[in-house]
Amino acid sequence: MSIVVLDLEWNGAYCKKVNGYFNEIIEIGAVRLADDLTVAERFDAVIRPRVSRKLTHWVTDLTGYTDEQVKAGISFLDAMERLQRFIGEGGATLLTWSTTDLLVLMENCRYYYGDERIPSVTGYLDLQAYAQTRLELGTKQQIGLAKFAELLGMNSDDLALHHAIDDSVLSAAILRRVYHRPSFEAAVRSLDDEFYRRLTFKPTIVKELNDPAVDRKKFVFTCPDCGKRLKETGKWRFFHNQFNSTLQCGVCNTLYHGRVQVRLTYDGPVTKRRLAPKKEKQPEEA
Numbered sequence: 219m220s221i222v223v224l225d226l227e228w229n230g231a232y233c234k235k236v237n238g239y240f241n242e243i244i245e246i247g248a249v250r251l252a253d254d255l256t257v258a259e260r261f262d263a264v265i266r267p268r269v270s271r272k273l274t275h276w277v278t279d280l281t282g283y284t285d286e287q288v289k290a291g292i293s294f295l296d297a298m299e300r301l302q303r304f305i306g307e308g309g310a311t312l313l314t315w316s317t318t319d320l321l322v323l324m325e326n327c328r329y330y331y332g333d334e335r336i337p338s339v340t341g342y343l344d345l346q347a348y349a350q351t352r353l354e355l356g357t358k359q360q361i362g363l364a365k366f367a368e369l370l371g372m373n374s375d376d377l378a379l380h381h382a383i384d385d386s387v388l389s390a391a392i393l394r395r396v397y398h399r400p401s402f403e404a405a406v407r408s409l410d411d412e413f414y415r416r417l418t419f420k421p422t423i424v425k426e427l428n429d430p431a432v433d434r435k436k437f438v439f440t441c442p443d444c445g446k447r448l449k450e451t452g453k454w455r456f457f458h459n460q461f462n463s464t465l466q467c468g469v470c471n472t473l474y475h476g477r478v479q480v481r482l483t484y485d486g487p488v489t490k491r492r493l494a495p496k497k498e499k500q501p502e503e504a
């Protein structure tokens with residue numbers, strides 16, 4: 219099983235067939251790594267767009283590609299066939315800097331093959347999340363590739379950033395710096411049906427109190443001062459993406475603003491609760 223680090227460039231276009239916005243890939247760059255994680259082989263394919271022949275100014279500025287340059291490229295299906303040969307019979311674990319590139323590759327596979335699964339790829343690791351975790355930076359804020367290289371004190375000046383092949387070379391260099399075998403192997407996900415379902419699942423916020431995902435026990439708060447159960451002074455009302463109510467302690471008389479948000483995720487409902495003293499209309503001391 220080899221490790222392939224992949225990066226894409228794409229052009230945004232309105233697409234009649236999908237009746238909406240489509241991220242059309244115009245370049246696939248990838249490197250296959252040797253056992254010591256150095257670059258064993260490079261893959262680069264410029265792809266002739268089909269949905270929109272015209273690159274947006276934004277894409278031209280970012281990548282430096284012109285309409286003529288991508289027009290001289292190969293088709294997406296040709297590029298994918300070459301990529302599969304590059305990956306080889308044994309399959310590969312795919313690494314991308316954030317899941318965005320993976321999602322765009324899936325989007326293009328869905329468009330051309332009618333199936334979003336990526337051929338020849340059996341495992342996946344989000345290198346951005348892994349690298350940020352390794353440096354104990356958390357994953358809440360996503361750090362761009364060039365910025366991350368800078369954090370590591372790496373010199374990326376001689377790479378033409380925002381060409382897919384150079385970004386994949388730089389991503390591989392970052393992997394070498396942060397790699398730790400046990401944590402890497404634990405972080406690789408198997409690219410099975412469940413992985414695809416999870417990745418494409420869109421979490422929603424529950425807006426109705428009688429929704430089966432709502433657990434009314436989660437709406438029970440206790441007084442931070444005396445530990446008694448707070449009483450609701452009115453109904454729970456949904457606004458600002460959460461349920462809100464004013465609660466009062468029967469012992470201390472303090473008024474609180476209770477907030478409960480229920481998100482329906484792939485793994486089931488996730489409830490977030492917050493309680494804060496209400497600033498206005500503080501009752502008189504008893």
Ligand SMILES: [Zn+2]
Binds near residue numbers: 445469470
């Ligand atoms: Zn109290």
